[in-house]
Structure formats: structure tokens, C-alpha cells
Amino acid sequence: MECSCKQQHSDLSKLEPVLAQYAAVKGSLITILQQAQEIYGYLPMDVIYHVAERTGSTPAKVLGVATFYTQFRFQPMGKYLILLCDGTACHVNGSERIAAAISEYLGIQNGETSADGLFSLSIVACLGCCSLSPVMMINEDTYGSLTPEKALAILKEIREKEGTNA
Amino acid sequence: MSWRVAVGEGSCGIAAGAAKVYDALVPLLKDSGITLGVTGCIGMCWLEPIVDIYEEDTLKARLVQVQPEHTSAIAEACKSGDLSGVSDLCITDEDNAFLTQQTRIALRNCGIIDPNSLDSALQAGGYSAIRKILQEDGGMTPEAVIDCIKTSGLAGRGGAGFPTWFKWNAARQSAGEEKYLICNADEGDPGAFMDRAVIESDPHTLIEGMLIGAYAIGAKEAIVYVRAEYPLAIKRLSTAIEQARTAGFIGENILGTDFSCEFRIKAGAGAFVCGEETALIESLQGQRGMPRLKPPFPAAAGYWYKPSNINNVETYANVAWIINNGGEAFAALGTPDSKGTKVFALTGKIRRGGLVEIPMGMTLRQVIYDIGGGIRDGKAFKAVQMGGPSGGCIPASLLDTVIDYKKLGATGAIMGSGGMVVMDETTCMVSMAKFFLDFTAKESCGKCVHCRIGTKRMQEILGRIVDGKGKDGDIELLEELCGAIKDGALCGLGQTAPNPVLTAIRYFRDEFEAHIQEKHCPSGACAALLKYSIDVEKCKGCTLCAKKCPVGAISGTLKSAHSIDTEKCIKCGQCKANCKFGAVQVG
Numbered sequence: 001m002e003c004s005c006k007q008q009h010s011d012l013s014k015l016e017p018v019l020a021q022y023a024a025v026k027g028s029l030i031t032i033l034q035q036a037q038e039i040y041g042y043l044p045m046d047v048i049y050h051v052a053e054r055t056g057s058t059p060a061k062v063l064g065v066a067t068f069y070t071q072f073r074f075q076p077m078g079k080y081l082i083l084l085c086d087g088t089a090c091h092v093n094g095s096e097r098i099a100a101a102i103s104e105y106l107g108i109q110n111g112e113t114s115a116d117g118l119f120s121l122s123i124v125a126c127l128g129c130c131s132l133s134p135v136m137m138i139n140e141d142t143y144g145s146l147t148p149e150k151a152l153a154i155l156k157e158i159r160e161k162e163g164t165n166a
Numbered sequence: 167m168s169w170r171v172a173v174g175e176g177s178c179g180i181a182a183g184a185a186k187v188y189d190a191l192v193p194l195l196k197d198s199g200i201t202l203g204v205t206g207c208i209g210m211c212w213l214e215p216i217v218d219i220y221e222e223d224t225l226k227a228r229l230v231q232v233q234p235e236h237t238s239a240i241a242e243a244c245k246s247g248d249l250s251g252v253s254d255l256c257i258t259d260e261d262n263a264f265l266t267q268q269t270r271i272a273l274r275n276c277g278i279i280d281p282n283s284l285d286s287a288l289q290a291g292g293y294s295a296i297r298k299i300l301q302e303d304g305g306m307t308p309e310a311v312i313d314c315i316k317t318s319g320l321a322g323r324g325g326a327g328f329p330t331w332f333k334w335n336a337a338r339q340s341a342g343e344e345k346y347l348i349c350n351a352d353e354g355d356p357g358a359f360m361d362r363a364v365i366e367s368d369p370h371t372l373i374e375g376m377l378i379g380a381y382a383i384g385a386k387e388a389i390v391y392v393r394a395e396y397p398l399a400i401k402r403l404s405t406a407i408e409q410a411r412t413a414g415f416i417g418e419n420i421l422g423t424d425f426s427c428e429f430r431i432k433a434g435a436g437a438f439v440c441g442e443e444t445a446l447i448e449s450l451q452g453q454r455g456m457p458r459l460k461p462p463f464p465a466a467a468g469y470w471y472k473p474s475n476i477n478n479v480e481t482y483a484n485v486a487w488i489i490n491n492g493g494e495a496f497a498a499l500g501t502p503d504s505k506g507t508k509v510f511a512l513t514g515k516i517r518r519g520g521l522v523e524i525p526m527g528m529t530l531r532q533v534i535y536d537i538g539g540g541i542r543d544g545k546a547f548k549a550v551q552m553g554g555p556s557g558g559c560i561p562a563s564l565l566d567t568v569i570d571y572k573k574l575g576a577t578g579a580i581m582g583s584g585g586m587v588v589m590d591e592t593t594c595m596v597s598m599a600k601f602f603l604d605f606t607a608k609e610s611c612g613k614c615v616h617c618r619i620g621t622k623r624m625q626e627i628l629g630r631i632v633d634g635k636g637k638d639g640d641i642e643l644l645e646e647l648c649g650a651i652k653d654g655a656l657c658g659l660g661q662t663a664p665n666p667v668l669t670a671i672r673y674f675r676d677e678f679e680a681h682i683q684e685k686h687c688p689s690g691a692c693a694a695l696l697k698y699s700i701d702v703e704k705c706k707g708c709t710l711c712a713k714k715c716p717v718g719a720i721s722g723t724l725k726s727a728h729s730i731d732t733e734k735c736i737k738c739g740q741c742k743a744n745c746k747f748g749a750v751q752v753g
Contacts, residue, residue: 027470029452030435034394068454068611069435071394087356088554088587089513091601125438125605126356127395129181130513131211131520142181 008046014039015047023054033066042073070124078113078120080158083137087126090133094147098134099123101148105155118162119155169200169226169244174216174277176207176366177398178359182214183233190234191217194241206367208277209521210264213257216277219244228262229255260539261518267537269499270523271507272323272360272483276367281402284409287370293415295486296377300423306489308338311382315485317493319505324350324441324478325556325583326658327504327571333475336465337383340473347385347427348469348476349376350446351392351399354438355554356605358585360509361479363521365392365399368483369406373429375482377415378489380427383475387428391446394433403431438555438609441583442657443468443476445611456611457657478583480509500526504570508581514551514588515542522586524569531565534588545590548689549673553582555602555609556662558669559595578669580662594691595674596681600628602666606659616654620647621663628667633694636682641671686753696737696752702727704749711741711750 018035022028032055036047043066052059066072084102086095099110102121106114113120129135132144136151143154173179173188188204195202208216213230217240220226227249229240236255243252270276280286287293299306306314316331337345349372353361365372376388392400407429410416418426432450439445440455447469449455468474484506488496497505504526510533513519517539524533530550534540541547549559558579560567567573574581589598607621624647627640648664655661671678680686687695700711700720707725712718719735722728730741742750 027450027452030449031432031452034433034435065452065454069437071436088551088585088601089357089519091356092514092587092589092593092598124395125354126358128353128359128362129178129211130357130359130511131178131214132181133513135181144181 008044010040010044010046012047012050015050019051019054029055029057029062029065030069033062033072037072041077042075045074075113076117078118079162080119080138082119082121082155083127084121084123085125085127085129085133085135085137086123087128087130087133089130090126090135093133095134097148098136098146098151101152102155105152118159168222169247170203170220171195171200171240171244172203172205172218172220172280174206174208174214174218175204176277176363177396178207178211179214179216180398184215186234187215187217187232187237190237191241194237195244198241198245200241200244203280204282205277205279206281207363207521208265209273209363209523210257210261210518211520212518213261217255219249227252228257230257230261231255264518264520264522264537264539267532268523269507269525271487271496272364272480272509273368273521273523274487275371276363276521279368281367281369282405284370284406284413287368287406291490292370292486293374293410293413295489296374296381296415297421298489299378299381300421300425305423308382308384311378311489312338314489314493315382318484318488318496319493319500320481320484320488320496321504321571322477323480323484323508323583325553325580327581330477330481333465333477334379334382336463337385337473337475340466342473344470344472345383345385346469346472346474347376347380347383347388348443348446348450348474349388349390349482350441350443350476350478351390351396352434352440352446353393353396353479353583354441354609355556355583355585357513357551357554357587358511358583360511360521360584362393362396362399364479364483365396365403369403370410371483371486372403372479373406373410373415375485376429377420377427378485379475379477379482381425383473385475386426387430389450389469390429390431391434391440391450392431394435400431400433407431437611438605439611439657439659442659445657446476447474454611456613457659459656480584501568501570501573503572504581508569508584510584510586512538512586512588514586515545515590515593516540516588517542526570528569529566530560530569533569533586534565538588541588541590543590545592548589548591548593549595551579551585551587551589551598551666553580553662553665554585554587555605556580556658556665557582557585558665559589559598559673560669561673563673578665578672580665592689592691594632594687594689595670595677596628596687597632597691599667599670600625600632603628603663606663610659610663614655614657614660616651617656617660617663620651620654621660623647624651624664624667631678631681632687632692634681634685634692636678638682640682641675641678645671690752693737697732698730698735698737698739698741699732699751699753700728700730700741701749701751704747706747706749708746710744710746714740714744716740 052062217229320330321327444458445455464474509523705727712720
């Protein structure tokens with residue numbers, strides 16, 4: 001199998017200002033990766049190689065750090081990122097049923113992106129809105145006191161707005 | 167007469183619609199002479215969005231669950247000075263009792279001041295403690311500051327409860343010019359949001375507490391490690407740091423003295439283990455957040471192996487108050503073992519959930535029933551989870567346990583960072599134990615074999631128990647694994663990961679046995695163990711359930727009682743959801 005990083009062609013010049021500022025500052029790897037993810041939406045493999053080269057590290061080392069933290073993604077994200085809370089308060093109030101309903105409706109599991117590229121599902125530990133539990137965030141908006149029906153209605157509305165009523 | 171309207175804009179408030187309320191008020195109060203502002207989180211999360219109306223500095227009315235459609239009535243009331251038009255929105259005495267029973271030190275300004283304004287913080291007494299230390303009457307030496315904290319009895323509020331003065335003193339005594347002061351704001355315990363509320367609502371109090379700590383240990387650089395999941399906290403803290411720098415509280419020669427201290431924020435990237443101080447330091451250095459072997463402790467060799475001190479947000483939030491009021495005033499609150507106050511995030515099946523700050527020594531019952539209003543929906547209390555995935559559950563029989571480090575520790579739970587999740591009779595304790603184990607197994611960094619593999623095996627055993635495939639001896643096997651993990655793990659994550667399972671077995675062993683022996687979940691929560699049946703007395707034979715059943719497990723003829731073939735039943739619940747006569751029973 002050929003290495004997939006060779007097939008990617010991210011515009012590495014976009015990362016140049018970040019590297020100019022941080023590449024030589026010790027202990028800045030996580031900051032560089034965070035800003036790279038801001039730029040590309042995820043961490044493409046060629047970006048990982050590039051960061052390793054510029055920081056005098058190895059791709060294995062950089063990938064080792066990136067995969068340790070839940071914030072980093074290695075696949076492009078859907079247009080809408082669903083952060084479904086499964087913190088203790090949400091869990092006690094039924095977040096599992098909501099996760100199951102969303103998974104079934106979109107045909108994706110945690111960490112995956114729907115076939116139409118519209119939604120990514122990420123189940124997270126706590127959004128800190130415990131009093132509104134169960135809660136999910138879709139991009140910047142927070143939705144509270146969810147039921148499976150209410151969660152699906154929200155997703156359907158977004159699909160209709162996007163005109164991909166699959 | 168000057169009136170002021172303040173909208174509570176913490177993350178919870180915004181999620182409940184506070185920003186929309188604020189936006190609706192802007193045009194209505196334009197040119198009215200009434201000031202419109204924001205505050206942080208008052209901690210009464212179940213009443214959000216909250217709007218406060220002040221005349222000068224007097225709170226005239228606290229309006230709750232405000233929606234944009236209420237804003238014209240609010241504007242009218244403020245303009246006319248007659249608040250009768252909004253009396254329906256005013257907080258009830260019963261709800262207000264949530265707040266009046268608290269003693270607020272760490273949260274003293276939360277929900278009262280404007281978190282975006284340095285003036286607002288200064289008016290509330292902000293930076294008076296650092297002035298007292300650096301300027302007034304010859305000031306205080308670092309040793310005097312450490313002594314004052316020692317007198318107060320302040321202990322680390324992040325969970326471990328280690329005496330703050332001892333850590334400060336050790337860092338001060340360590341040789342070397344280059345020292346660091348770090349704030350742990352990586353609040354990873356699911357169900358806890360005290361630290362987020364403090365940063366979002368009162369960032370200057372955190373900065374001042376850290377300045378005092380930096381002065382005491384001799385650090386010239388202070389770093390706040392904040393969860394990336396808290397964007398609003400990061401934004402407000404960044405603004406506050408810039409304001410403090412402009413005003414001369416941060417930077418070179420603070421307040422014209424020899425004391426200099428720089429501040430910066432480091433956004434975490436999501437790893438529960440980074441709440442452990444040496445893992446946090448590794449992460450600060452751009453590495454995988456894996457704990458170090460201790461000793462050496464961070465006070466001797468921390469960030470870049472220089473002497474460092476780490477405390478959590480709530481600990482620092484108490485410091486300025488202690489300097490201003492004296493260590494004795496803080497020590498006067500609480501119990502002989504635990505001084506001062508503690509903030510809890512009260513959530514779960516509770517009627518009034520939110521942030522509660524109480525003096526140590528109150529009982530769990532007082533917090534859950536008197537302050538929190540008891541259990542929601544008329545259900546019965548079953549247990550309260552203290553300290554999240556590192557803590558344990560405490561059953562109803564121990565509700566009169568006094569809140570202090572030792573007494574809570576004796577129950578098998580811990581004080582923890584302050585997560586207090588209330589569970590009712592419908593919560594299955596076996597399934598909750600599995601939930602916490604799933605969390606710690608996923609968050610184990612993998613360094614220690616006992617933690618990495620032990621939690622995995624425990625997860626598998628708990629998984630088969632809730633699936634109805636538990637075996638004789640599983641409880642004993644779990645207990646054995648718990649002991650091995652506690653002994654064999656290097657850091658707090660592994661050492662405490664067994665706590666939720668051990669306490670669940672200790673107090674709810676009968677539930678484990680019911681799952682294993684009878685394949686029955688007494689709370690009716692574990693889907694795999696549910697048995698659906700039809701009450702022949704109630705069934706009218708309408709055939710609807712049989713039509714809705716996706717697997718054809720229901721048989722019966724029109725107008726005669728139906729029955730369910732439990733072998734075929736997949737427990738989807740469609741029959742129960744569709745029965746108009748309440749004839750489908752689940753047990």
C-alpha cells in the first residue's frame with residue numbers, strides 16, 4: 001500500500017506564519033498543531049510531515065503527540081460538527097439514546113462524517129452545560145434538554161436548509 | 167437615580183438564550199439613560215437566562231427564564247421605575263433560597279461584576295490584596311504571605327486537598343532564579359464546571375490570586391492551562407490579562423516595585439490525564455501528557471525541570487480574599503480538618519442544579535435537599551457521585567455525612583474537584599460504574615500497565631454484567647483488579663479509577679448480584695436485561711402493538727389480550743411507546 005501522505009497536496013504556505021512564529025520556540029508543538037487545524041480544518045498527513053521537518057522532529061513524534069489529544073482530527077470534517085455531550089449529567093439524563101438516534105439517522109458512528117459531507121459526529125466528555133442536559137453543540141449553537149426526536153428534528157432542519165434531503 | 171440592567175452571560179446562560187435577550191434589549195434601552203451590561207454566571211443554571219435590574223448598586227429585581235419576548239416589558243419597567251409589569255418573571259423566594267444558604271468566597275463576584283471590565287473588578291475590591299502585599303505599610307514579605315495562607319488552612323481544591331502553603335513554601339525554598347507558577351484550568355471531570363464559571367465570570371480574581379502565588383514563590387512567569395473546550399473562558403481571560411497589563415498589575419515592576427511577573431495562556435488539547443500536575447507540565451512542554459515519576463515533585467523540578475507550583479482555579483480564587491480578610495477569617499469557616507468553603511457543581515436528577523459554595527461541615531443532605539431542592543419529578547434519591555470518575559457514590563443511608571476531606575474519604579468517595587451528580591431510583595449503579603470505567607479506560611495515557619490493561623479488563627467485565635452475561639466470581643474479580651490498579655498506577659488517574667466501581671460494589675452489591683444471578687436490572691435501566699410483558703387486565707386487544715413490533719414478537723387476536731414472545735423480543739420499546747392503555751410492562 002502506498003503511503004497516503006504522498007497523495008496529499010495541502011497548501012503548506014498557509015502554515016508559514018505560524019511556523020515562523022513558533023517553529024524555533026521550544027515546547028510549542030501543540031500550539032502549532034492547534035493553529036494548523038484551525039487553518040486546514042484537520043491535520044492532513046503532509047502537514048504533519050512538514051511540521052516535523054520544520055521543528056526538527058520526526059513525523060512519528062509529531063503524530064504521537066497529535067493522536068494523544070482528543071482535539072486533533074485526521075480526516076476532513078463535515079460542514080456541521082455535532083458535539084454530543086456524554087458527561088455524567090447528560091449520561092444520567094439519557095444521552096446514550098440520543099447518540100443512538102443520531103448514529104442511526106446519519107448512518108455514522110462517533111468520529112465519522114456522513115456520506116453527504118454535511119455532518120461529523122463527535123461524542124465529548126462534558127460541554128459544561130450540565131443544567132441543560134442532555135446537550136449537543138452544532139458548530140457554535142448549543143441545544144439543550146434534548147430528546148431523540150428533538151435532536152433528529154434539528155438535524156432534519158439543517159439538511160432541508162442545505163437542500164440535501166437524503 | 168441611575169438604573170442598570172445586567173444580563174447573565176456565562177456559557178450556560180448563552181446556551182439558554184441570554185445573548186438573544188441582550189440583543190433584544192439593546193435597541194429598547196438605547197438613549198434611555200439606563201445602562202445595559204453583562205455579568206458572568208450566578209450559578210443558578212436552571213433559571214437561565216437571568217436578567218438583573220439594579221438601581222445604583224442595589225439589586226431591585228432578579229428576573230429568571232427571560233426570553234426575548236419579555237424584553238419590552240423589562241425596558242418599560244426600568245424606564246418607569248415601576249417593576250410591577252415584570253413581577254411574573256421575578257425569582258421566587260423558594261428559588262432564591264438556593265443562593266441565600268451559600269457562603270461565597272471563591273465565587274464572591276461571579277454573576278455580580280462585569281467580567282469584561284477591569285473597573286467593575288476594581289470596584290468589587292479587585293487587586294486590593296496585591297496592593298496590600300506590595301505597597302501598604304511596608305507590605306508583606308513572601309514568607310508572611312505563605313504564613314497567612316498556612317493560617318487559613320487552604321487546601322488544593324482540584325481534588326487532592328494538599329495544603330497550599332506547603333507547596334508554595336517548597337517552591338520558594340527550591341534553589342534557582344527561574345521559577346514558574348501554573349494554574350490548572352484543565353477541568354476534565356465530566357459534570358464539573360466550577361473553574362469555567364470562575365474564569366468566565368471573574369477572571370481578575372484568578373489573576374490576582376496567581377500574582378500573589380507568584381510573589382510568594384518567587385516566580386516571574388505565570389501560565390494558565392485552560393481546556394480548549396472553554397473558548398469563552400479563554401477569551402475573557404485573555405482580555406483580563408491585557409487589561410491588567412495596561413493597568414500595571416502584570417509585567418515589569420508591578421505597582422512600581424521590584425516584583426515582575428508575566429502571564430500567558432496555554433490552551434489544552436483535550437486529555438483528562440492532564441489534570442495530573444506532572445502530565446500537565448509535559449503537555450505544557452508540547453509533549454504527550456503522560457505523568458512523571460514523583461519525586462522529584464514539581465516544587466523542585468517542574469516546568470522545564472525548574473521549580474514550579476501548580477494549583478487549580480478555585481484554590482487561587484480564594485487567595486486574595488484570604489490576604490484581605492486574614493487567614494483566621496478563612497479558618498473560622500469549616501471543620502477542624504477542612505477549612506473554608508468549597509464550590510460544588512450540583513447536577514443530575516436534582517430540582518435546582520447549579521453552582522453551590524458552602525462552608526465545609528455542611529451535610530450532603532443540606533446541600534442536596536435544602537439548597538438543591540431535592541430530587542426532580544418526585545422520584546426517590548438513590549446516590550450522589552462525588553468527585554466524578556475519580557470519586558465514588560454515596561448512598562442515601564450516608565446522606566448525613568459531613569462535607570470535609572476526611573469524612574468524605576471515609577465513605578470511599580472523595581471531595582474531588584467538586585462534581586456532585588445526583589442519581590435517582592431509575593439510575594442503575596452497575597451501568598454508572600461502567601460509564602466511569604469507560605471514561606477512565608479511554609483517558610488512561612497508557613504509561614502504566616495496571617491502569618492501561620487493568621481498566622480495559624474491568625470495562626469488559628462490567629460490560630458483560632450489564633449485558634446479562636455476568637458470571638459467578640465477577641464481583642470478586644473486579645475487586646481484585648481494583649486493588650491491583652490502585653497499587654500499580656503511577657498517577658492519580660489510575661490510583662482513583664477503581665473508586666466508582668469499589669463504592670458501587672460496597673453500597674449496591676445487591677444490584678450487581680441481581681444483574682449476574684437473576685439477569686435482572688432492578689432500576690430498569692439496562693436495556694439488555696429488560697423484559698417486556700403485557701398486562702392481560704389492561705390489554706384491550708387493539709392489535710396496535712403487534713402491528714408496530716418490528717420483529718413480530720407479539721401475538722394475539724382482535725379484542726383479546728396479546729402476549730410477547732420474550733425470545734423474539736429485541737426490547738426496542740415500540741409496543742410500550744404505542745400502547746394507549748398502559749398495558750405494556752417493563753421489568
